[in-house]
C-alpha cells in the first residue's frame with residue numbers, strides 16, 4: 558500500500574508528490590494525460606520562487622529560457638490610464654521576480670522532478686472515483702489499456718485541477734454567481750512588447766466588463782487572451798476567434814500591440830467560472846490547487862496557489878504519517894490556511910470587477926504605503942503579515958467609499 562496517492566500531475570500534484578517523496582514516503586501520482594500537454598495559466602508570481610528552490614528545479618527552469626517577469630502592467634482599454642508595477646520597488650515585497658512559462662514545458666519539468674525525487678508517476682491513468690475506508694482510501698482508476706484498477710493508500714491528495722474529481726463526487730462545488738466567465742485565447746508571434754526588462758511584464762488591459770492578458774512565454778511567443786461573460790459568446794452567435802478579434806479591435810491599446818500578430822497553433826475557448834469546494838479536507842483527503850478552488854485569473858495567482866497548497870499538503874501529510882495522532886487538527890489547519898489564501902484572491906477578483914477598485918488601483922497615492930501593500934499582495938505575499946493585512950483592509954474600505962464619494966477622479970472605459 559502507498560502512503561499517498563495523488564490525483565493529477567499539474568503544478569499542485571507534482572509539488573506535493575516531490576516534497577513527500579523526498580522525505581521517504583511511498584507516493585503514487587496518477588495523471589490522466591501524457592506529458593508534455595497543453596495547459597493555460599502561464600504567468601507566475603514572485604513568491605513561486607522559494608517553492609522552486611525547495612523543489613530543486615531552479616536550474617532547469619533557468620535553462621528552459623523562460624522570460625523573466627519583474628512587474629505587471631494594468632491599462633485601461635482606451636489608453637487613458639495605466640499603472641506599471643515593479644515588484645522590487647514594493648517595500649513589503651520580498652521576492653522581486655519570477656518566470657513567465659509555456660505550461661507544457663513547465664509542468665513537464667515539475668512532473669519529471671517528482672519522479673526523480675522518488676514518486677511513482679503513472680501517465681495516462683485516469684481516476685474515476687474514491688472511497689473512504691476506516692484506515693485508508695481506495696481509488697478506482699483506469700489504466701492506459703482501459704483496464705480498471707483498485708489502488709489503496711493511507712492518504713489521498715486531490716490535485717485534479719478544474720476536473721475537481723473528489724469535490725464533484727461529493728457535490729461540494731460552489732460556483733460564484735457573478736463570475737461565470739469564459740476565456741478566448743491563443744499563442745501569437747509578432748506581438749509588440751515594451752523594451753528592456755518590461756518586455757517580461759504581464760500586460761492586463763481592462764475594458765468595461767472584460768479584459769485581455771498579454772503574457773510573453775518564450776523569446777518569440779506571447780499568450781493573448783480575453784476574459785468575458787460566458788453569455789456574451791452565446792448571444793454573439795459568431796465563432797470565438799472572430800469575437801476575440803472584434804473585441805481586440807475596440808481597444809487602441811490591444812490593437813497597437815497586436816497589429817502584426819500571427820496566431821501560432823490552435824485558438825482555444827475555455828470556461829473560466831470561479832468556484833470553491835465547501836470542504837478542502839476529508840478524513841484522509843486533502844484538496845490542492847484548483848481542486849480546492851479556482852478563481853478568475855486576473856491576478857495570475859492560480860499556479861502559485863496550487864504550489865503553495867501543494868507544499869502545505871506535503872508538510873501536513875508528512876507530519877500525519879510520522880505521528881498517527883493529531884490528523885484532525887493538522888487537516889483543520891491545512892483547510893484554514895488554504896481557505897485564507899483562496900479567500901484573499903477571491904476578494905481581490907471581486908473587487909477588480911468594480912469601477913471604484915480600478916479608479917483607486919490606477920491612481921496610487923503614497924499615503925500609508927497602500928501601494929506597497931498591494932504590490933506585495935500581487936506578488937503572492939500570503940504570510941499574513943499585519944503590516945500588509947491592515948493596509949489591504951483599508952484599501953478595500955476606500956474602494957467602498959470611492960463607489961459613492963470620489964476620492965480620486967472617475968475613469969471612463971469607453
Ligand SMILES: Cc1cc2nc3c(=O)[nH]c(=O)nc-3n(C[C@H](O)[C@H](O)[C@H](O)COP(=O)(O)OP(=O)(O)OC[C@H]3O[C@@H](n4cnc5c(N)ncnc54)[C@H](O)[C@@H]3O)c2cc1C
Nearest residue numbers: 565567568569589598600684718720740846847854859860
Ligand atoms: C483562462 C485561464 C487563464 C489562467 N491564467 C493563469 C495565469 O496567468 N497564471 C496562473 O498562475 N494561473 C492561471 N490560471 C490558473 C491555472 O491554470 C491553474 O490555477 C493551475 O493550473 C492549477 O494547477 P493544479 O495543479 O491545481 O491543476 P492543473 O494544472 O489543472 O493540473 C491538474 C492535472 O490533473 C489531471 N487530471 C484531471 N482529472 C484527472 C483524473 N480524473 N485522473 C488523473 N488525472 C487527472 C489533469 O490532466 C492535469 O494535468 C488560468 C486559468 C485559466 C482557465
